[in-house]
Amino acid sequence: MKTISKKLYIWYNKNNFLFPWRQNNNSYDIWISEIMLQQTQVNTVISYYNKWMKQLPSIEKVAKADIEIILKLWEGLGYYKRAHNIHESAKTIVEKHDAKIPNNYIDLIELKGIGDYTASAILSIAYDQKYPAIDSNLKRVIARLTGISNSKKIISQSKEFVTRLMHNYKPGDINQSLMDLGREICLPSNPKCYICPIAQHCIANKNNKVSLYTYQKPKKIIPTFNISVGIIWNKNKILISKRKKEGVLGGLWELPGGKEELNENSITCLYREINEETGIKIKNPDQIGKIKHQFSHFKINLTGYHCFYHSGKAQAHSSEAVKWIFPKQILDYAFPRATLKLFTLAGLIND
Numbered sequence: 001m002k003t004i005s006k007k008l009y010i011w012y013n014k015n016n017f018l019f020p021w022r023q024n025n026n027s028y029d030i031w032i033s034e035i036m037l038q039q040t041q042v043n044t045v046i047s048y049y050n051k052w053m054k055q056l057p058s059i060e061k062v063a064k065a066d067i068e069i070i071l072k073l074w075e076g077l078g079y080y081k082r083a084h085n086i087h088e089s090a091k092t093i094v095e096k097h098d099a100k101i102p103n104n105y106i107d108l109i110e111l112k113g114i115g116d117y118t119a120s121a122i123l124s125i126a127y128d129q130k131y132p133a134i135d136s137n138l139k140r141v142i143a144r145l146t147g148i149s150n151s152k153k154i155i156s157q158s159k160e161f162v163t164r165l166m167h168n169y170k171p172g173d174i175n176q177s178l179m180d181l182g183r184e185i186c187l188p189s190n191p192k193c194y195i196c197p198i199a200q201h202c203i204a205n206k207n208n209k210v211s212l213y214t215y216q217k218p219k220k221i222i223p224t225f226n227i228s229v230g231i232i233w234n235k236n237k238i239l240i241s242k243r244k245k246e247g248v249l250g251g252l253w254e255l256p257g258g259k260e261e262l263n264e265n266s267i268t269c270l271y272r273e274i275n276e277e278t279g280i281k282i283k284n285p286d287q288i289g290k291i292k293h294q295f296s297h298f299k300i301n302l303t304g305y306h307c308f309y310h311s312g313k314a315q316a317h318s319s320e321a322v323k324w325i326f327p328k329q330i331l332d333y334a335f336p337r338a339t340l341k342l343f344t345l346a347g348l349i350n351d
Helices: 002-015 027-037 042-055 059-065 066-072 081-096 105-109 116-125 135-145 154-165 173-183 264-279 327-332 337-345
Strands: 225-236 237-242 257-259 281-295 301-311 321-325
Touching: 002 154, 002 173, 027 042, 027 081, 027 135, 027 154, 059 081, 059 321, 066 081, 105 116, 105 135, 116 173, 135 154, 135 173, 154 173, 173 264, 225 264, 225 281, 237 264, 257 301, 264 301, 281 337, 301 337
Parallel strands: 225 301
Antiparallel strands: 225 237, 225 257, 237 321, 281 301
């Protein structure tokens, strides 16, 4: 066990990836980076993290910020519930914890969006406490290393094993070394065992059974929806609507429109959805083009149209708000990536 810890420690400090959140052990930096890294690749996160920290360098800034600013900074990162949770938790931290992230497990997991893994990452890296941070990558690494085959016991046994690895070593270094190992070497498919610093201690590698320990969830078949939306012109302005906070893509702005019903074509859908959603009628739709996009739990085939206001007063019937804006204001609002693609296709913004 001591040998494995030492090899991990040496490898980590020699190959330590200089991510911006690793420049110090600030608990705020660790928290934001860990939330961003959920379901998102590290190379994608870096630019978002840097932009976030430049505009919101402290918990107090986050707590005071308008949710529109939070969502704009998160725009394109996906899983927008994470952004809402950060905003709500920042308010709680300011109000109940004197603007300091708690240094104990119980208070941490009471915050929105912070579960066992994130709490353990914060406590180990920022506060030097022995809390193993076990996610799917860590489960795979430890299962291969130790030969654990019982999926029901993998988390508890992994925590026990990693806690032992932390003896006489900084908990944060051990956790992050295993994170790096899972991300860079101990991959789900085609792992790079030939450069793994602890390959000679790995039971799965010794027994040539590495492929049996992937701990990947079976891929779900996700549905595809046909969507029609309109860039509705009224003089020099276009109409946008804001999604309700509780739903998918909550709090983001979008173009009026929606799902095609069975046996409904895109034009018929466009007229119906816009009227149902905003209460107005349109005229002269002209197709801009089609966009395919995949979100976390579904895919869409989106058909966009230029169209013109005909009659009625725009109201938020099924959304939180509607607003007429000038095209030059588009970048002031947070939109789903698919909507931004359509704006680009329509020539309203640059890619």
